Amino acid sequence: MAGATLLDIKGVQTYYGNIRALNGVDVTVNQGEIVALIGANGAGKSTLMMTIFGAPRARAGTITFAGTNITQMPTHEIARMRIAQSPEGRRIFPRMTVMENLQMGASLDNLQHFDEDAEKVFTLFPRLKERIGQRGGTLSGGEQQMLSIARALMARPKLLLLDEPSLGLAPLIVKQIFDAIRALNKTQGLTVFLVEQNAFGALKLADRGYVMVNGNVTMSGTGKELLANPEVRAAYLEGGHH
Incomplete structure (x- = not known):
């Protein structure tokens, strides 16, 4: 409620x-x-x-x-x-891998939770786990949107x-x-x-x-x-x- x-x-x-x-x-x-x-x-x-x-x-x-x-x-x-934002147009870092994008999303005070938080977003978006080493720019539109949301979530x-x-x-x-x-x-x-x-x-x-x-x-x-x-x-x- x-x-x-x-x-x-x-x-x-x-x-x-x-x-x-x-x-x-x-x-x-x-x-x-x-x-x-x-x-x-x-x-x-x-x-x-x-x-x-x-x-x-x-x-x-x-x-x-x-x-x-x-x-x-x-x-x-x-x-x-x-407050975290997943802006219009999926502004991810196209030259960075999925993992690096998630690292950019995690604020400095959350780094001790990084592995746990990454695991949570991979549970939510299993496709991202499969693409963990791939550059953001090579993902499909849907995967880029998932990454944009996942990156925002890394800021807790x-x-x-x-x-x-x-x-x-x-x-x-x-x-x-x-x-x-x-x-x-x-x-x-x-x-x-x-x-x-x-x-x-x-x-x-x-x-x-x-x-x-x-x-x-x-x-x-x-x-x-x-x-x-x-x-x-x-x-x-x-x-x-x-």
């Missing part, structure tokens, strides 16, 4: 130059929840993810993590608060931010990745905030969800409520949207 508020985003406005990308966004993620943010391409979902990490900075509003105001904190200090995060984890992947691989996220949440109690264009998959996975349109949160509810909502179905789950 979800616990105390872990991430609290209140009235956040973010700009690119003079263009306002987020118009006073409110989102809450409680301890132990999976929360999904869905919306069309360009709605501002990834901007919100990046604003949590301070790049770009929120020009108005506050972002509080585990009771600490992180709105103006430098990005590296935010990462030290045990309290909060995992996932930006479009299913983008461009085959349905079978998407299922494996969503199953892994569910398993992490169930077995380790990991709190996950997920940005997804795959509204159906994300809302099935999530305890709660938010819908973003043009930099505004227009709707929120449990995953089940949003899946059943006629507006959400019409906009994101039917016809051209899968």
Whole structure:
């Protein structure tokens, strides 16, 4: 069951130059929840993810993590608060092996747990264990996404931010990745905030969800409520949207 508020985003406005990308966004993620943010391409979902990490900075509003105001904190200090991110576009180190990528993800204070943590991610993504000595750039798209998530997990995060984890992947691989996220949440109690264009998959996975349109949160509810909502179905789950 979800616990105390872990991430609290209140009235956040973010700009690119003079263009306002987020118009006073409110989102809450409680301890132990999976929360999904869905919306069309360009709605501002990834901007919100990046604003949590301070790049770009929120020009108005506050972002509080585990009771600490992180709105103006430098990005590296935010990462030290045990927030880990698997960014859009699977930014792994292509010339490094799978193992070296995992080493880059482990923060210095976690090195004593390295073998144990690596074993955990290999249990989650057995394919990575088979590719342990292979360079990241030679992996398939699905394997690179698994590696991106695994690398984020090596930092032992309290909060995992996932930006479009299913983008461009085959349905079978998407299922494996969503199953892994569910398993992490169930077995380790990991709190996950997920940005997804795959509204159906994300809302099935999530305890709660938010819908973003043009930099505004227009709707929120449990995953089940949003899946059943006629507006959400019409906009994101039917016809051209899968």
